[in-house]
Amino acid sequence: MQYKEFILHNARQFGTLFGLFVLIILLWILTPHFLTISNLLNVAQQTSINAIIAVGMTFVIIAAGIDLSVGSIMAFSGVVLASALEAGLPLPIALLISLAVGMVCGLLNGLFITYGKLPPFIATLGMMSVARGAALLYTQGRPISGFAEDFRSFATGEILGIPTPVIIMIGVYIIAHFVLNRTKLGRYTYAIGGNEEASVLSGINVKFFKTMIYAICGMLSGLAAIILTARLNSAQPIAGIMYELDAIAATVIGGTSLMGGEGRIVGTLIGALIMGVLRNGLNLLGISSFVQQIIIGSVIIIAVLIDMALKKHRK
């Protein structure tokens, strides 16, 4: 791809990146604590969970779907993971269980949407409640706490000074970028979201790939559960409430169209970072969490308004 074309095709992402820089400079001016290495790593670490969930959400939304159940699935995966660790299962097995629980929940979402022909909103709304209920039932409403150091290192460890969650996040983004841009699954994700009928008529097994996409989204919730549980040293059945909205927000701020067919994984990372930086900055400035909610909500609306205005302008 030509240099110029690259800029043109990623104009939306550069726009979001510009927004992130403006935000960073603003916070740099407002508070001296913001632009320090330790704080930036802190932001990255706090962002990692939302950023990882948002990867799955990006796949789902590009395919013209939505997943409201990611937060609940994360909680459910978390408590199952915790009980596996508590029961003394080897660490790799426990981790796989966490991923598998998330994946199965996502798979069910996908099957209800494709074969059950349910609207994604309804199927995942149902799963949001079912997975949450399952997590509460499984633990009788109590958190499971206290894990061995090797497990906790998923949150506390670092490699070359970079916290493990950040490394995991970067890994997930590299893989996701590759999958979206270089594999059949990725191409079909765009095709299905862009024009499902044309996809069917091009011989794409739409039901299979759609189901896969929801399964991947669920699995990434299971991955997020590992980091969260390790960080808190506790698995809470009420963890991850409203996480679906943060993930949707990061995806949408990052330029993925809720109508499907359009979006970049890098955009989502920037979107998640904008949300993380904003939260962190507002905390440093001592702004109350009530006001923070108002500001973050406004940012989401303004970001999408600008996006729509630019799109109209381009057409």
Added chain:
Amino acid sequence: MENTIGGQARSQEKYPVLEMRNIRKEFPGVLALDNVNFILLKGEVHILLGENGAGKSTLVKIISGAYQKSAGSLVLDGEEIEIKNPRQAQRLGISIIYQEFNLIPELTAAENIFLGREFLFSPGIIDQKKQNLEAQRLLDDLGVTINARHFVADLGVAQKQMVEVAKALSLDAKIIIMDEPTSALTKKEITELFTAIKHLKERGVSIIYISHRLEELSEIGDRVTVLRDGKHIGTHQVSNLSEDDLIKMMVDRELTEQYPKQRQQIGDEILRIEKLNRRGILEDISFSMHQGEILGVAGLLGSGRTELARAIFGADKIDSGKIYIGGKLQQVKNPKNAINLHIGYLTEDRKTEGLVLDLSVQSNVCLASLEQFSKFGVINPKREEKTAFKYVNDLRIKTPSLNQKVLFLSGGNQQKVVVSKWLCSNAKVLIFDEPTRGIDVGSKVEIYQLMNRLTASGVGILMISSELPEIMGMSDRVMVMRQGMIAGIYNTDEVTQEKILQDALGAVSYAV
């Protein structure tokens, strides 16, 4: 041709309510109406006749405010007017009864008739009783037996139409447009509709009536206007014309040299369909197609042409029938199967079914054959790009780059992208559904030349088209469909446009 209004004794009461003068309507790349004149008299049933795409719908959409004319003038009751939108048309007393109904099934007939204009006791409170009475009076006046308090969902097709007509009357309609009102009706319902139309005429309502059923014309119509290729061909008293005259007016055109047809060596049988059935849609379809052949499929909208294409391609389930490809009996369960069997389907509407508009040219070209370029699900971008480049070059697709979204390409180039998709998937049986619709003249010729090249390479093309000249100009043989059945198959050299249209309309059955 001369109009028949002046000079007759009764023309005094039958003054024109609507005059359309030199109406012109352009769509990008298409001239849909070319200086059309149309006069509607008070209290007449005026039939609008023409092939698919002759401009009938465009004309009535201009009257009903759905489209804006590009040039010309509209005179309503002697006053020149501009109709900017359907609401305004309604206020002026022009109502259109659409084929698909604009009624709300969960409301009663009366509630639908007065939707948005409810009778009120006081602000916000509806006077049901008065509304029902008024609606009932309107329906009774039409001579139909419909209870105004019944839910529309429970009414038959004809009754729904009557509710629409009653609604039009409640709006004081002076002109009612009916677009193929009888296409979904039974014999008995048609009689009811005609009774209602007679009631309307007595009240001085003028009716523009679009229909393909020639036998209805003499029964219900006073005058008929024939359109062809967006031009006004003639307006006559229905009683002065025979069916043959009408068909001649609809198709009589000189075939020009715009079709660069090259006949190819006709090779082995490549597709054979035996007794294909889909209940209520397709009935006992049997035909065969050969290498190097273009088999044209003619027929009216709704005759089952597209449904046949979808059935062969595995996009719709069939109830029974056999599909042979290259002489071998095959099961085509879904489009994936069909593609593996080297069938390609260029859909009628490339934007909603053929292309993913937000994806690049390259991605669209390779969409149906990614397997070729991938290993373990990973796409080899170099090979994909090379292939896409080859087709873009070969078919002369005009695009600034392979990464351009197809959204931004012209209609002709978009169509070439779809063709490339099927060439890339190595299709040997190509189904082209309206391959040149919405494409400018230059690109059309390029598509035809492309079809020549394809047939020269041994591909067989099943070409569905609403444009008879295209069928005559490009196909080796013609298959005519009517009501889900094959009405006739001919060598193109041995058939006239009149004959094809007769088959498509089913005119023979009663012309004898």
